[in-house]
Amino acid sequence: MNCPGCLKEGHSTYCPRCRKRLFGGTRVSHVLTFSRPVYEEARLAAAGERLSISGIQTKLPLVMREGRLEMTEKGGQYILKPIPHGAFQRWETVPINENLTMQIARQVFGIRVAENALVAFEDGEWAYLVRRFDVQEDGSRHLQEDFAQIAERSEESHGKNYKYDLSYEDIGELIRKHVAAYQVELEKFLHLVVFNYLVHNGDAHIKNFSLIRDEEGGDYTLTPAYDLLNTRLHVPNESRTALPLFKGDFETESHRINGFYAYDDFVELANRLGLHPGRFQRFMHTAVSKESEIFSLIDRSVLTEPCRQLYKDHVSDSIRALSYSYAKTPK
Numbered sequence: 001m002n003c004p005g006c007l008k009e010g011h012s013t014y015c016p017r018c019r020k021r022l023f024g025g026t027r028v029s030h031v032l033t034f035s036r037p038v039y040e041e042a043r044l045a046a047a048g049e050r051l052s053i054s055g056i057q058t059k060l061p062l063v064m065r066e067g068r069l070e071m072t073e074k075g076g077q078y079i080l081k082p083i084p085h086g087a088f089q090r091w092e093t094v095p096i097n098e099n100l101t102m103q104i105a106r107q108v109f110g111i112r113v114a115e116n117a118l119v120a121f122e123d124g125e126w127a128y129l130v131r132r133f134d135v136q137e138d139g140s141r142h143l144q145e146d147f148a149q150i151a152e153r154s155e156e157s158h159g160k161n162y163k164y165d166l167s168y169e170d171i172g173e174l175i176r177k178h179v180a181a182y183q184v185e186l187e188k189f190l191h192l193v194v195f196n197y198l199v200h201n202g203d204a205h206i207k208n209f210s211l212i213r214d215e216e217g218g219d220y221t222l223t224p225a226y227d228l229l230n231t232r233l234h235v236p237n238e239s240r241t242a243l244p245l246f247k248g249d250f251e252t253e254s255h256r257i258n259g260f261y262a263y264d265d266f267v268e269l270a271n272r273l274g275l276h277p278g279r280f281q282r283f284m285h286t287a288v289s290k291e292s293e294i295f296s297l298i299d300r301s302v303l304t305e306p307c308r309q310l311y312k313d314h315v316s317d318s319i320r321a322l323s324y325s326y327a328k329t330p331k
């Protein structure tokens with residue numbers, strides 16, 4: 001078995017490194033002491049009066065007590081995300097997909113991500129566990145705002161589609177406006193946008209990017225990345241990106257001719273946001289050279305063989321797009 005956190009080989013439970021990152025070094029079993037049905041009962045009880053079919057909360061906070069992860073109604077340093085209900089394809093692999101995708105982001109692309117792992121319910125079913133980065137050891141919270149809050153958009157003010165109304169260029173401009181050290185954060189943001197494209201995360205909407213304020217200086221930075229998964233495994237016809245790359249009607253010549261985002265588009269976005277062109281181009285070239293490293297992590301996951309193959313096909317597909325430049329193709 002591999003570590004259920006980082007997928008490192010030769011571990012029967014969390015490896016020492018994951019134990020440290022997730023639990024401050026405490027030995028915690030990767031098998032929970034309750035089953036999915038018991039979890040469901042607690043979740044329904046917690047939802048109480050607020051329960052409605054459209055707004056079913058499937059996440060529940062967990063707290064670590066004496067080396068055990070237990071359900072809690074308030075507070076909690078961890079969030080448990082079990083297999084979701086709903087009409088998705090391969091829905092039983094959602095937690096595995098999310099852990100794998102988060103690990104690819106960190107281990108292959110050096111993207112800062114929320115601490116995460118798989119845990120198993122008592123009855124063996126996998127769930128995704130993530131450690132909250134906005135809650136400190138003493139229970140106090142950092143000020144965190146997602147880009148819906150920053151752009152002052154909500155369902156009430158902008159309608160049902162409010163999470164998908166802006167572009168990645170708009171988010172980049174908001175980073176420039178609100179972050180003092182914006183060059184560094186903009187680069188991280190662009191790397192994440194490219195990563196999402198590479199792994200077919202088609203649900204990276206404005207609430208899936210956030211700024212957080214540190215305790216001392218009061219400066220804002222991007223939070224660690226969260227909610228990363230290959231959504232094409234579950235929603236095959238979803239669009240490749242949740243948001244358009246550019247503001248308004250702008251499109252590159254490459255996009256106008258081919259109808260999909262490719263190298264030229266991401267480079268144009270980086271230029272518009274004022275990133276160092278040479279550095280960004282180097283990142284693009286490195287990103288498309290990572291196929292075998294990504295495949296090796298996919299192979300270490302507990303995805304079924306057909307799912308692994310699909311995930312790999314999706315990655316190869318994106319690498320082809322990200323390697324293709326219309327501008328550089330001889331006409």
Ligand SMILES: [Zn+2]
Pocket residue numbers: 003004005006007008014015016017018019
């Ligand atoms: Zn590990």
